[in-house]
Amino acid sequence: MKLRSVALLASALAGTSVILAGCGTSTSPSAPTSAKAPASIGNAAVVGLPAQVSLNWFFPIMPATAYSVYNNQTEFNMYVPLISVTSQDKLDYSRSLASSITANSNGTVYTINLNHKYRWSNGTPVTSADVVWTTQLLMYSSNTSNSKLPWMNGGAGIGGLPTRWKSVKADGPYKVIVTLNTPSNPAWFIRNGLGQIVPAPKSVWDIHKNMINEMNFIKSVGNSPQLSYYKVVDGPFKYDAALSKPNNQYWTFVPNKSFDGQKASIGKLVYDYFTSSTSEFSSLQKGTINVGYLPFHLYKERSKLTQDKFAAAYPFGFNYFVVNYNSAAPGHFGTLIKNPYARQALQMGIDQAAMIRSFANGLGTPSIGPVPSKPLTPYFDQSLTNAYPYNPSAGKKLLLAHGFKLTNGVMTKNGIPFKFTLMYATGSTLITDEVQLLKQDLAAEGIDVTLEGEPFDSVISNNQSTASKWQALFWGGGWSYEPDYFPTGGGLFATNAGSNTGGYSNSTLDSLIKTTYEPGTGAQIISRMYAYQTFVAKHLPVIFMPEAEQYFENANYVHGVMKNYNPVLNLNWPNSWTITH
Template identity: 50%
Template sequence: MRWTSSTLLSSTLMLSLIMAGCGNSTSATHPTGSAKLTSTKGGTAVIALTTQQSPTWFFPLRSQVTDTVTNEELELMMYKPLITVNGHDQLDYARSLARSITTNAAGDIYTIHLNPKWHWSNGQPVTAQDVVFTWQIMKAASQSSAPWTFWGEGFGGFPTLWQSVTAKGPYTVIVKISSPRNPAWFIRNGLGQIIPAPKSVWDRYPHNMNKELQYIQSIANSPTNAAFDVVDGPYHFSRYAPNNYWSFVPNLHYDGHQSSLSKVIYQYESSASNEFTALKTGTLNAGSLPPSLLSAKSQLTGDTVIPEYVIGFNYIVPNQNPHAPGGIGQAFQSLAVRQALQMGIDQPAIIKDFYHGYAVMDDTTLAPLPKTPFFDPALNTNPYPFNPQKGKTLLEQHGWHEQNGVMTKNGIKLQFTLIYASGSTAGTDLAELLKNDWAQEGIKVNLVSEPFNEVVSHGASNASSWAMIDWDQSVGGWTYGTGYPSGGGLFSSTGSENMGSYSSLQMNQLIQGTYEPGTTAQTLQRMYSYENFAAHQLPVLFIPDPAQIIVHSKNLHGVAKSFDPAGAVFLPNHWWFSSH
């Protein structure tokens, strides 16, 4: 990492932090191929955050505008989710707070059996009351008058499908829903949203949930506040310097896989080149390689480089809200316009030139890698391959005519600003390519870059201020986490993450179909119907989904093996250093 006088943490202090965490006692040997490595107890792992991203919310239930992988990753250092999934996208009860979840014959009552082995760091057990309290926060933060909105509104039928959540003894929770649902969907997308907070610590205003939400919001980005001292995850928060580093130490009372490391530091990265230099020199132990630097990976002689795909998809959001600037929302509501835009996206060139082959074609709401049974194989063929001339002809057939180089219809011009995340060469290159290719169709684009945290703040609530947004192309777009890959929160008319205000009655019906109970074949076919409709109707514009190119020091082990492809997060409590 390159340090300047303006940084809040000096290089000397950082070195002292790292050295203070290093241990030297041998604890075990680990086979690797034909050799055995000796693990060293202790040590500090320094992990790069995604370029120009800082954590902004540490409370285990994120708000809508703080729902980022970075926030999720650091929250999961401290708090255990009710359920987790493994690398094969299967429920993993061994690592979950829930020991099992059962349903009644009617399919409208779910019984959560908590594993009594889990405790808070103060020695108190994680109980059904903690789960009920967390649900009460989720419910309150989904009300229109709430000071902040829970990110999961619209996912898993929350809150309208949920009738009640009650405790039955210390380790049993009963969830009643209004009508039967596909259990795979409800457990993952509904119950999977629950990451319990300790009721004894956070329940400050039991008779005024708005005050409770205001209290949470006031300290959500203050991880050294005493409220964050009680955790049930593998780590305690230790210290931080804003826009510089965030450090964690092991929770010695953690009931899961104990950390071999004595400290974990998440480091802010101002640029991809700085991160690359830090990986090369060993200042960073783990991070990711941006696509623009893949050609230089041979310089990382002290590191292991591994591509990993995450369960999700990548996309650009056109603002279809009627309040979008210049009437562009009305234009984007036209399928023909969205089809023309999609035909102007050269996915093969993007994969080859920007991602050096480490990306996959993406034409629907689930990318083909990593392989899961939920991907419709019929969508291996892109319904809208790159063809800007065909896109321009389509616009002309629907009444658009080029005036001064810009397609125009009824006084509305296909001229708008694309806001994209800064800090990624691939993101900048992609934006420039889109601008040039769309120009061939008579679509004029102005490019504006913003920090990632500002890009994700755009949505329906400030629809008049933006026309189109693109995520950080060094990490891709949406990841499903524990989620069943249906689109309620994303593309239903009322979905909390429906940033572009897309609305379709048929889409709502198809999404609803993915919730319904049925045989495995029936539920898969409903998923395929939803994916196929999305691929052809384009609620958003689909772009290639890149792999995460994970880089870690050769003497740091367990990084790739424990990587979570569902949530795209690292699990450092499964890492260990080998002796030199």
């Protein structure tokens, strides 16, 4: 799973493929073929980032504090993943470093054959040594019990990292053997486990020969793409420091001429930073960016973008805000929120339907569990209903029944008021409108919410290491299921998981999550997924918020943007874009 802002650019069961129904996009009529790029743009794709979102990590293993889809897009631009998937969640070997993967009968040994064609930009081949070194670093940085780690892999817990992984070894220059200590469902492990491996060049990065020292070094240069370490890549693009102003202005990539896949035809790929979604819309209007998004509050103004194509799509994910369970949380909030009735009261104060209707132009769907209803997949239990629909009166009664009393307008028990600060991502009118309505509706229950706006990067930088500084977080876009393309909760809700931001822990849920990893028939696997999501829907480790459909815009002269958008990866392939001149 990866964090995303509100605006942004199942698998094999019993030998068959799960198709992601509805993963296609709705688009406006085709653009005129006569549209041509203006001379001021030339052969450059200029992409508008969501408001107050920056690219801030460039090494292909991301820490929890930078675990976003935007950094992931950068990663895929610069490096070839071991495994990629299609928009139907099938393995896509055409975009993968692996050419084939086989598993033994009980799913404990995985043999990975590498495609011989890929080479680093310095001319050396990408080999098993690169895969093994990166995987060992991935395993080490996922050890949540090691308090000395300089940073933790944001994907710790996903794909069984590191507890199920026994060893990774090279068998010659183009074969890797990964061994697990527990029988596992290959469809799950290949996607969620092996899918996390994005090899870096060992010859460049294996400097210190000590994992702690190596991680400290990577931490010091993770956001310094101008350094020489990032000049050696095997992906379709390379970072160009001379053409960039990375201090929240723009980041520029140029084609990697040595790339062994589909070479980019565009001359430059530029990511622009914006302070607000309104300024991004203005840049679309002016034509200074040619790939971006339509802000929700300006949906009715889309006719002003006369030179653009519009499309809408649901990424494969769900939306929520995080509550801090840590006892160090300010105002005894961690102690309070551990009570299920407190979370139930919160959820009953969230008017998802009104948020969709009033702020998202009616184009959205309520989140009621951890598996999205759109796009529809067999993983989603269609019999699942909203366990705690909007009903602030019932929420208030629930608190009163558990000993709270209304004191100066705030529900209070044992001298502790039900009040908290919700830190939310600024720059998006949709997010601001949602949290203001949330504050108003929860006040009707006697829950006092203080709103604190911060940039997206600042909001997601919080986790259990900063537990004494926050109570609740809402970055606005929830999660996209990548690299956990098999949508279990190992990386999000399992005890001590790398992206378990709030520090939730429940032994029953841990057991339910583990069962989704086990081998079985298609019916058994689906049954386990249903049991997992039913538990999450009822126990509320997070507070669900509505999932809005995402709006995309690109200039008529830029082609292939939506054709190559993958809602499962929640990524695009800019090397497949073309520009008409």
